[in-house]
Amino acid sequence: MVKFFLSYQHEIFKLATEHLWLVGISMLFAIVIGVPLGVLLSRRPGWKALVLGTNNIIQTIPGLALFGLLLPLPWLGARADRLAILALTLYALLPIVRNTYAGISGVDVSVREAAAAMGLTPLQLLWHVELPLASNVILAGIRTATVITVGLATIAAAIGAGGLGEFIFRGLAMVDNRVILAGAVPAAVMALTADLLLGLLQRILTRGPR
Amino acid sequence: MSGLAETAIEFARVQYRVGDNVLLPDLSLSVRRGEILMLLGASGSGKTTSLKLVNSLLTATKGEVRVDGRSTAAWDVVRLRRHIGYAIQDVGLFPHYRVWDNVALVPKLERWEQGRIMQRVQEVLNMVGLPPNEFSRRYPAQLSGGQKQRVGLARALAADPPILLMDEPFGALDPITRSELQREFKQLQVRLGKTVVFVTHDVSEALLLGNRIALMDAGVLRGLYTPQEFARSTDGYAKPYIDTLRSMQQVFDL
Numbered sequence: 086m087v088k089f090f091l092s093y094q095h096e097i098f099k100l101a102t103e104h105l106w107l108v109g110i111s112m113l114f115a116i117v118i119g120v121p122l123g124v125l126l127s128r129r130p131g132w133k134a135l136v137l138g139t140n141n142i143i144q145t146i147p148g149l150a151l152f153g154l155l156l157p158l159p160w161l162g163a164r165a166d167r168l169a170i171l172a173l174t175l176y177a178l179l180p181i182v183r184n185t186y187a188g189i190s191g192v193d194v195s196v197r198e199a200a201a202a203m204g205l206t207p208l209q210l211l212w213h214v215e216l217p218l219a220s221n222v223i224l225a226g227i228r229t230a231t232v233i234t235v236g237l238a239t240i241a242a243a244i245g246a247g248g249l250g251e252f253i254f255r256g257l258a259m260v261d262n263r264v265i266l267a268g269a270v271p272a273a274v275m276a277l278t279a280d281l282l283l284g285l286l287q288r289i290l291t292r293g294p295r
Numbered sequence: 296m297s298g299l300a301e302t303a304i305e306f307a308r309v310q311y312r313v314g315d316n317v318l319l320p321d322l323s324l325s326v327r328r329g330e331i332l333m334l335l336g337a338s339g340s341g342k343t344t345s346l347k348l349v350n351s352l353l354t355a356t357k358g359e360v361r362v363d364g365r366s367t368a369a370w371d372v373v374r375l376r377r378h379i380g381y382a383i384q385d386v387g388l389f390p391h392y393r394v395w396d397n398v399a400l401v402p403k404l405e406r407w408e409q410g411r412i413m414q415r416v417q418e419v420l421n422m423v424g425l426p427p428n429e430f431s432r433r434y435p436a437q438l439s440g441g442q443k444q445r446v447g448l449a450r451a452l453a454a455d456p457p458i459l460l461m462d463e464p465f466g467a468l469d470p471i472t473r474s475e476l477q478r479e480f481k482q483l484q485v486r487l488g489k490t491v492v493f494v495t496h497d498v499s500e501a502l503l504l505g506n507r508i509a510l511m512d513a514g515v516l517r518g519l520y521t522p523q524e525f526a527r528s529t530d531g532y533a534k535p536y537i538d539t540l541r542s543m544q545q546v547f548d549l
Contacts, residue, residue: 199387202350202460203401203450204376213400217391 089263097252101271104248107166107238108275111173112231119178119230120223123185124211133186140179148240151175156244169238169246176237177230184226188219221291228283235276239268249275300364303328303458303490304349310357311344311514318344319514322358328457331484331491333501335536336511342494345511346460349492350379362458377405380451380459380489384466386443388435394420394446395431401454419449422483441472448480452487461493465500477503498536502526510536 090097126133146154151172161167192215200214216223242250252268304326311319319341326332334342347353348360351367360367367375388397395416402412420427423445435443444464451459465473481504484491495501501508502522510518510525510532517532525533 193385193387193390195383195385195387196389197387198352198383199381199447199450200389201352202376202379202381202383203404204373205404206373209404214389 090267093267097249097267097271100247100249100251100268101275103246104235104238104250104272104275107169107173107241107246107248108231108234108279111170111177111234111238112227114170114174115177115181115230115234116227118174119181119226120185122178123182123223124189124215126182126186127189127215128207130190137179137183137186140182143175144179148172148176148237149243152240152244165241165244165246168244169241169248173234173238173241177234180226180230180233181223182226184229185219185223188222188226189215191222192218221287224283224287224290228280228287231279231283232276235272235279239272301328302326302361303363304492305361306345306348306358307361308358309345309348309355309360311341311348311353312356317514319348322514322516324509324516324519326490326492327507328490329488330506331481331493331504333505333508334492334494334511335496335498335501335505335508337496339513340511341514342511343462344514346462346492346494349458349460350376350381377401377454378456378458380454380456381462382444382447382451382459382464383462384464386435386447386464388443388446388450390435392434393431394425394433394435394438395427397435397446398449398453401450405454415453415455416449419452422452423449424479425449439472440468441476444468444476452489457490459489459491461491463494463496466495466497473500480504498540502540 122136126136143151152168155161155168155172158168158171161171196214196218197210200210205213238248239250239253241248242254249268249272253265256262256264256266256268302325306322306324309319309322310317322341322345324345334345336342344353348355349362349367351370351372354368362370362375362378370378389400392400398419399412399416402415407415416431417427420430425442425445430438430442430446435446438446447464465476468476477500493504502525505522508520508522508525509516510520512532518528518530520528520533526537528534528537
């Protein structure tokens with residue numbers, strides 16, 4: 086088994102890098118879109134049903150189906166990796182948006198009142214109060230989303246976007262477990278590492294009594 | 296800007312309504328500069344509502360609230376609130392900020408020069424009885440209820456506002472701590488000369504702290520008294536409070 090891994094190490098490395106790239110870019114987009122969206126939701130709770138509802142629907146679509154559904158899109162559907170990144174971003178959005186919204190709404194009412202009475206502008210409130218106090222919950226959402234995305238990115242191979250899923254699908258076609266594992270094991274290791282690192286980040290940021 | 300006008304805060308025929316619920320039908324009241332005016336009343340009497348109209352946390356549906364001669368509608372909201380210190384029962388300290396940073400925040404937002412901030416925060420922590428060396432690096436979770444209130448007061452005083460709004464700040468404290476803080480607050484106010492509007496449902500606190508007592512009931516101002524006038528009053532609104540206080544004192548005759 087180990088010999089197998091070693092003999093394929095170049096390809097494993099190449100696919101793992103592709104995988105990391107897909108996950109990294111998607112997570113970046115998901116955070117850059119998702120956190121502000123969560124903040125916006127806390128300012129306009131009326132939109133909650135629409136935004137979270139849409140997010141929920143996206144999540145219920147099975148991964149493979151979502152990849153397939155997005156294929157006809159212009160520009161995005163043209164290149165497999167763009168498509169994969171779009172789909173992965175959409176999936177990662179829900180935990181991030183929902184946690185950001187929950188974290189910010191969860192800020193103590195008295196703290197908000199005191200902050201308002203001190204003349205904090207909405208932006209100052211966000212910076213000094215809401216984001217710091219919600220950071221733990223937001224980070225938990227990012228952590229969840231990251232682990233999901235690492236797993237989901239294996240499906241990207243089905244539409245030719247590369248990544249460790251290549252091994253999995255190839256192994257399934259060849260009926261060769263070693264090939265499957267060559268994809269599944271690095272992916273699992275990636276997911277666990279991401280979870281560990283983000284967990285560590287959470288603990289670092291939570292230092293100082295609340 | 297904050298002139299020497301005798302009236303610091305004025306309610307001019309103020310109405311506050313939420314939907315069909317009229318919390319304040321028609322309030323007219325003047326707060327004199329440098330006085331402690333107690334807003335005394337039961338829950339739902341409109342006293343907290345009235346307080347929040349002063350710093351624009353709520354907006355009157357009719358009439359005008361004037362601070363330092365200018366309608367609150369005409370003030371820039373941020374400037375108005377920096378002009379007024381606010382202390383509430385739950386305090387609302389930022390849990391992720393140390394005592395020092397909680398108190399220093401408004402001066403920081405006002406872009407005071409660093410040295411001035413340091414001096415002021417130390418001064419104000421000493422004023423409220425919290426030696427900076429011991430307390431400035433603590434987090435709110437490491438403070439007792441009384442200590443939290445002191446920090447809340449320090450925070451309210453930090454930018455040296457001429458007006459303080461207090462909403463039952465000592466209500467959740469044990470009687471001994473409450474008494475201690477009441478006495479210290481009274482001494483502090485006499486020294487600093489701040490104009491204070493203080494909401495309470497505790498008649499003994501009203502008598503102890505107030506220069507004048509505004510008795511509120513169902514959103515209506517029923518009477519304005521000095522503590523002596525209140526204690527001797529026979530009108531239907533003040534008398535129940537005094538009777539209750541007297542009956543509590545009968546315990547000493549047992």
